[in-house]
Amino acid sequence: MLRLGRGVCALDVIHSNSSRVVLCTRDTPNRILFRSLSADDGYLSNKSIVPTQHYQKSLPRLPIPKLDDTCRRYLAALHPLLSEQEYRESERVVNSFLNDEGKQLQAHLIAADRRNKNSSYIHGPWTELYQKDRRSVVLNHNPFLGFVDDPVPEQNSQLNRATNLILSSMRFYRSYKDGFLAPDIYHMDPNKSDTDQFRNMIRKVPQSLSWYGAYLKKAFPLDMRQYPWLFHSTRIPKPAQDENRVYPDSKHIAVIHKGHFYTFNVLGESGQMVDGGVVKA
Numbered sequence: 001m002l003r004l005g006r007g008v009c010a011l012d013v014i015h016s017n018s019s020r021v022v023l024c025t026r027d028t029p030n031r032i033l034f035r036s037l038s039a040d041d042g043y044l045s046n047k048s049i050v051p052t053q054h055y056q057k058s059l060p061r062l063p064i065p066k067l068d069d070t071c072r073r074y075l076a077a078l079h080p081l082l083s084e085q086e087y088r089e090s091e092r093v094v095n096s097f098l099n100d101e102g103k104q105l106q107a108h109l110i111a112a113d114r115r116n117k118n119s120s121y122i123h124g125p126w127t128e129l130y131q132k133d134r135r136s137v138v139l140n141h142n143p144f145l146g147f148v149d150d151p152v153p154e155q156n157s158q159l160n161r162a163t164n165l166i167l168s169s170m171r172f173y174r175s176y177k178d179g180f181l182a183p184d185i186y187h188m189d190p191n192k193s194d195t196d197q198f199r200n201m202i203r204k205v206p207q208s209l210s211w212y213g214a215y216l217k218k219a220f221p222l223d224m225r226q227y228p229w230l231f232h233s234t235r236i237p238k239p240a241q242d243e244n245r246v247y248p249d250s251k252h253i254a255v256i257h258k259g260h261f262y263t264f265n266v267l268g269e270s271g272q273m274v275d276g277g278v279v280k281a
Contacts, residue, residue, distance in 0.1 A: 042170070042171060042174055042272060042273040043171055043174055043175045043178070043180050044171050044172060044175045044180065044181070046182075047175070047180040048179075048180055048181060048182035048183070048199075049199055049200065049203055050182065050183055050199050050202060050203045051179040051183075051203070052175075052176055052179045052180065052181045052182070052183055052224065053179065053183075053207075053224070054183055054202070054203065054207055054210050054221075055183055055185075055207070055210050055211045055214065055221035056207070056223075056224065056225070057207045057208055057210075058207060058208050058209055058210050058211035058212060059211050059221065059223055060211065061117070061120060062120035062121065062122065064106075064109060064110060064113055064121055067098060067102055067103065067106045068098070071094050071095075071097070071098050071102070074094065075087075075090065075091055075094055078090050109121060119225070127244075128241065131235075131241045131242040131243070131244070132240065132241045132242075137235070159280060160280075162255075163276060163279050163280045166253065166266055166279050167266075167273065167276050167279060170266055170267065170273045171273070173230075173231050174271070174273065176227055176230075177271075183221055183222075183224065184221065184222040184224055185214065185219050185220065185221050185222065186219070186220040186222060187218070187219050187220075188218035188219065188220070189217070189218045189219075192217050192218065192219075193214065193217040193218060193219035194219075198217060198219070201213075202214055228246060228248075229244065229246065232246050232247045232248050232249075232250050233245065233246045233247075234247075251265045251266065251267035251268070251269075251271075252264060252265045252266065253266050266279060
C-alpha cells in the first residue's frame, strides 16, 4: 500500500540513470520524460546471476538454546541489577524451574519445533505477539521512512516522486518474483565473497548445499522468507487476533490521499509493468 500525505512522499528513488524511472532534462525542466518500457525489461538494472532463492533450501534452522544456557544467561543479566539477597532468591527460583517444569516446557518446545520444519521455533509466538496487540498499529509496529529531497528540483513534486516510487517498486517486485533480485548475504570478508568470481562459482553449487558453500568463504546467506509479505499482502483486523493474508494474483495498488482511497492496476494481465505515463496520469 502506498500512503501519501500532502507534500510528502514515502520513498525516494536511487538517483542514477540505471535505476531512476522518471527522467527530467535540464533544458526542458517542466517536461518529465518517462523511460519507455520498450527500452528496458521492467527489472532492476543490476540483475543477479545468483537466483534470489538459491540459498533458501540449505539454510540451517534456528537452533533452540539449551535450557541450562538460557537460565545461566538470565541470572548473569540479573546479577548487576539486584542486591545479593534478591539475587539469591532469583537463583533459587530459576534452579527450581530448571529442575522441574522447565524440563517439561523445553521438551514441548523441541517437539513443536520438530513438527514445524518450515519455520523457526519463534515464528508462531512472535507473529502472535504482534497480531494480538490491541494498540494502534501506526507507530507501535509499522515503520516509516523519511527521505531527503531529490537533487533534481523538478522531481520533488508529489506526483513525480509517487510515480518514481510506484514504478521502481514494481521493478523490485518483478526482479524478486522472477529470481533476479540478489540474495541477502552478510559478508565477513567481502574481498573474497562479494565478487563476480564467487557469484559465478556459487550459482553452480546445488541449492541443497549452496549455504555451506558460501559459509566456506565467510559469507552468510540470510533468510528471505518474509519477502512475499512485501507485496499482495494486508493485515485484516479481528476482535482477538488479527490475520495476515496474501493475495498473489492482485495487480493493483491502493493510494490514500486526503482521506480517500483509490486503486488502479500497475501490472498487466501477464505481469508486465504498465507504462510510466499511465501511472502518472
